Amino acid sequence: GQNIDQPTEMTATEGAIVQINCTYQTSGFNGLFWYQQHAGEAPTFLSYNVLDGLEEKGRFSSFLSRSKGYSYLLLKELQMKDSASYLCAVKDSNYQLIWGAGTKLIIKP
Amino acid sequence: ETGVTQTPRHLVMGMTNKKSLKCEQHLGHNAMYWYKQSAKKPLELMFVYNFKEQTENNSVPSRFSPECPNSSHLFLHLHTLQPEDSALYLCASSQTDGSGANVLTFGAGSRLTVL
Numbered sequence: 604g605q606n607i608d609q610p611t612e613m614t615a616t617e618g619a620i621v622q623i624n625c626t627y628q629t630s631g632f633n634g635l636f637w638y639q640q641h642a643g644e645a646p647t648f649l650s651y652n653v654l655d656g657l658e659e660k661g662r663f664s665s666f667l668s669r670s671k672g673y674s675y676l677l678l679k680e681l682q683m684k685d686s687a688s689y690l691c692a693v694k695d696s697n698y699q700l701i702w703g704a705g706t707k708l709i710i711k712p
Numbered sequence: 713e714t715g716v717t718q719t720p721r722h723l724v725m726g727m728t729n730k731k732s733l734k735c736e737q738h739l740g741h742n743a744m745y746w747y748k749q750s751a752k753k754p755l756e757l758m759f760v761y762n763f764k765e766q767t768e769n770n771s772v773p774s775r776f777s778p779e780c781p782n783s784s785h786l787f788l789h790l791h792t793l794q795p796e797d798s799a800l801y802l803c804a805s806s807q808t809d810g811s812g813a814n815v816l817t818f819g820a821g822s823r824l825t826v827l
Contacts, residue, residue, distance in 0.1 A: 607754065638816075645716070647818070651815065
């Protein structure tokens, strides 16, 4: 079966760096997405990786290794507003999105 | 209004009621989706519409009935639901071009509680 694994919850300190990992086993690969979802709000798109390597967007970076079935989202200079759930999703060979259960990130002062 | 708008934001209904969830997108996208989000579980895709035609129905019980009258509006009609149907129902839209890079734009969801 197809599976996306990510930690259920993580805690980090304001101003620090946190890395949220995502591993996947899917039938084929057509890209990996990260979304951010604040409590009670819509998920919003953060990043898309289809080639190996690191994509940087301001304080957020996303890394992909297709050979390892692995991605991470790196958040730098954490702010309280970064407290949210982070959803990892992979498009399989049929362009179906397979979702992880999300990682709840708690930022402490 | 911009983006994807869902109404109502909260809904409480009994198992014998009939209600509908509404979704409207103002982005000119050609695809719309219904997802179910339950606590600590992955998003579950329920229905997909491309150019108003239903292209996916992921074994969803018949007590959920989608309707897509045009490419900007999507409804989810609910009847004789079960308590386990209580969840956040998310609508999303995207512009599909056959590639893997289509980004979903989500609404804020309708929080459904079935008593």
